[in-house]
Amino acid sequence: MRPTLQTVADAVGVSRSTVSNAYSRPDQLSTELRDRVLAAAAALGYAGPDPTARSLRKRRTGAIGMLFTASLSFAFTDPYAVGYLRGLAEAAEQARTGLLLLPLSVEDDAAAVAAVNEAVVDGFCVYCMPDWHPALDALAARGLPVVSGQRRASDGPQSAFVGIDEAAATRAAGDHLMALGHRRVAVIGDYLSVAPTIGPALLTSPADVAYYTSRERLRGYQSAFAAAGVDWSTVTTVNVPGNCRDDGATAAAHLLDRAPRPTAIAALSDIVALGVLDALRARGLQPGRDVSVVGFDDIPEAAAENLTTVHQPAADRGRRSGELLLDRPADPADRTVVLPTRLVVRATTGPAPS
Amino acid sequence: MRPTLQTVADAVGVSRSTVSNAYSRPDQLSTELRDRVLAAAAALGYAGPDPTARSLRKRRTGAIGMLFTASLSFAFTDPYAVGYLRGLAEAAEQARTGLLLLPLSVEDDAAAVAAVNEAVVDGFCVYCMPDWHPALDALAARGLPVVSGQRRASDGPQSAFVGIDEAAATRAAGDHLMALGHRRVAVIGDYLSVAPTIGPALLTSPADVAYYTSRERLRGYQSAFAAAGVDWSTVTTVNVPGNCRDDGATAAAHLLDRAPRPTAIAALSDIVALGVLDALRARGLQPGRDVSVVGFDDIPEAAAENLTTVHQPAADRGRRSGELLLDRPADPADRTVVLPTRLVVRATTGPAPS
């Protein structure tokens, strides 16, 4: 049987409280006694107060949870997610707090809810979740602090937001394309359809998209296009099941292999945009001359491949999220942080071919 | 005050146990009563059994811990680490378990020990830690299952190992260099010196290195060189403080900007090797012709840049580690897994210039 506080207390001949104090409140007992207690503990192989019991009593666990939809493994594949995670990890490290990654099963909603309900954490960070996911309701029910990167109608005054103005960001990118004269445009992104397939998404309006990030980004493009007189019904939207390069290339094929092909393709992430570039090159088309391409995120590879994109501060977003979670401001106004974005024009956008 | 099992029990007029059973053992009560209990819970805003209390009682937390030295943020920068993490995350996801990342402060040993002692987990994964780190002793003291990628003298029969034969892997790489006729060779790696500075490491023998991975890899090179008659004292070793590309380039500068320069440089990781390639190109030298370069890990970028390297299965390592931790084999023999490595010869190694 593993030793407990009581075991050590009996060995030294003091009370349980005293042994507890030896570890947690050294000023409450004489150094002489404290040394004796610690020596006895070492002799008995007692490694210090049990973290679980301590968490129960202290009502704090020393960890924050991070929810992932899409298999966790996938998250590590996306440089943007990695950047976000890095920022979050920095904040956690600073606060001497652990970071609990919670892989939420995509198929099994009940399991996802269970995972949220069983997570031993002091708060949650939500990053990229479909709005309708039941785990989000489970989250709200637990009543722990939550910092989210996406707004939901059901958000209470409790919740905090750290993110960007997604629609404004794509509005700038859309304006850029319009200024270059593009009128036949297409958008590729994930979660545009409910079904996880590659192919045209049958959207009547961005509002149909059940996923905050994609929906807002689409809205931005819609407003930019509308301002230039391009009606949304003439815009082709293509869904990708996963946020990865290959899917981007496959999705682009749907657009490029039929006439008339769009003169500009806007991808809702850089990873997908890079796939679009692959597809262009495979067909001997030159990005920025034959077809313009815009991404989103500004991951390192985007600079390397000269992709025009929207920059957003990934690590900052993670860091601020962690900070807000660990040190929650009393004033609700301070619990909304909107970080700046910036259109980065590189070589993959150019005037529309006549 | 947040509701507890008792609150709900009182509301329904049943015992606490029954409410507990409604959540955890539905077969123990009639469906009719169960529905009534759950309805009352919902009405009271009770989100289900408190995970911390449950963990205490059940003696299991539903999470495994992963120790990181080097700031956590750094870990996400290294594609090899990300691969390992991905594998581990997959195993965790499969077992419906959380993954607690524990950033261990490098400067503050006491804080690192505290982090280990306070982690609410069922077991630990150790991946890249200096042998002497006190957190490893704290780990052993806690008596939880541990899966490590590095062997230590103090490992008990309890511990499990998932890794590769580091020395055999570099022995193959060293043999390759020797077969190509290289005799003036240098090795660049991290943790070769105690001090975190870039520069020559004053090593009399690989055994001096206090860091398992680097030590074993050096040993492999030493034995390969010795077999070809190249004495270790003629080998220059250069330390890098961080496992990153820039440091690799700076370290290579130490070797390239003095005569006679080595004809081959072995880096203990691909990231560092890529930095060496940068340094070569900056000086107009051609990798594989003027100077040969070998890496280690075989990260995706290595293939892209045609780097000769040693392949090791990053994700497998993580996955097997997780599996062993979550489903520990009774037979100690099954608790040692040595995964295969493979020398991948690409374009950065060639015959020694005469």
Place this chain on the structure above:
DNA sequence: GAACCCTTCTGGATCGATACAGTACGCCGT
């Protein structure tokens, strides 16, 4: 010398659940 304080240590209540032995009761077979 009474009142008070400070340091050091104690004991019982508590955190919120689960485990398990036990009770109550209806049903069956003889």
Place this chain on the structure above:
DNA sequence: ACGGCGTACTGTATCGATCCAGAAGGGTTC
């Protein structure tokens, strides 16, 4: 009528700590 059995639910002990009111003892103050 009675023992045996299964189902549905209860009650107490327990997991391993921390909190906090309070006691014991020595020193200071007036």
